[in-house]
Amino acid sequence: MLNISNLGRWHLVCKELAHPGIGDLENSKMKNTTYSLLLSLVPFAAYAGETVTVEPMPQPTGSVVEYSPLDWYVGASAGFLIDAEEGFFTGQIGREIYQDEMFTHSIFLEVGYSDLENDGNELDLTDAFNFSPGDSFTGDADIEATFIPVTLNYRLDYDFTPRLGLYIGAGAGAAFIDVDGEFLDPGNTIDEATGDSEASFFAQAFAGLTYDVTDSFELSLGARYMWIDDYSVTLANGNEVDVDDNDDVSIELGGRFKF
Numbered sequence: 001m002l003n004i005s006n007l008g009r010w011h012l013v014c015k016e017l018a019h020p021g022i023g024d025l026e027n028s029k030m031k032n033t034t035y036s037l038l039l040s041l042v043p044f045a046a047y048a049g050e051t052v053t054v055e056p057m058p059q060p061t062g063s064v065v066e067y068s069p070l071d072w073y074v075g076a077s078a079g080f081l082i083d084a085e086e087g088f089f090t091g092q093i094g095r096e097i098y099q100d101e102m103f104t105h106s107i108f109l110e111v112g113y114s115d116l117e118n119d120g121n122e123l124d125l126t127d128a129f130n131f132s133p134g135d136s137f138t139g140d141a142d143i144e145a146t147f148i149p150v151t152l153n154y155r156l157d158y159d160f161t162p163r164l165g166l167y168i169g170a171g172a173g174a175a176f177i178d179v180d181g182e183f184l185d186p187g188n189t190i191d192e193a194t195g196d197s198e199a200s201f202f203a204q205a206f207a208g209l210t211y212d213v214t215d216s217f218e219l220s221l222g223a224r225y226m227w228i229d230d231y232s233v234t235l236a237n238g239n240e241v242d243v244d245d246n247d248d249v250s251i252e253l254g255g256r257f258k259f
Helices: 004-018 022-046
Strands: 072-081 086-099 103-117 141-159 164-184 187-189 197-212 217-228 231-234 240-243 246-258
Touching: 072 103, 086 141, 086 246, 141 197, 164 217, 197 231
Parallel strands: none
Antiparallel strands: 072 086, 072 246, 086 103, 103 141, 141 164, 164 187, 164 197, 197 217, 217 246, 231 240
16 A cells, blocks of 8 residues: 555655746756656655565465374173074273274274083084093083183274274184083083183184264174184093184174273
């Protein structure tokens, strides 16, 4: 914006020089030269005293990716073992460890529980043949087995929409098995004092869909494949019963709360 007061003062000076008095005609040529010089300075004088405003640099117009903070979470699930035909329940605590434009990575500790009952086939016991120490016993049985896997797991999440997503993952650890009951062919009982509890290697893989009910609470529906290494139990007569490799699939509903 022009400074009007400065411009006016320069105009008066220039007007006086442009119209000299009678006694100054001999100096008119010099004054005309000075007048021309002053006119050339008018633009600078007009802007004298003006405040100069520096415009900010324009910001980038590209989209900016924003990530949610990495959260701790607790969760639980309830499922059904297809082969064993029993319930399977879990509790977990974990933390998101990394997030990029597409995926969220997390690790979690999980403890499971199932109570297998009545049917020896639930522990991979089939038809009997030879029963001797160290051999696999595959006869009829009336047994109960408490099954508690403890695992460290990795999970990968991907969101289709702000609410709906999927997850996949895997984990490994130990399965603690406590067996009670009796074998019917030939008849014998499990030695509860020395041979009814075992720990065996355990591994699992899982996948499913998720739905964010709120920003901090999520529901999931998925499937889990579980594998237990072979283990053995000792009978009251001192014989060992080897239970071969076991696997099963659980269909389950779960939930997670982030904090």
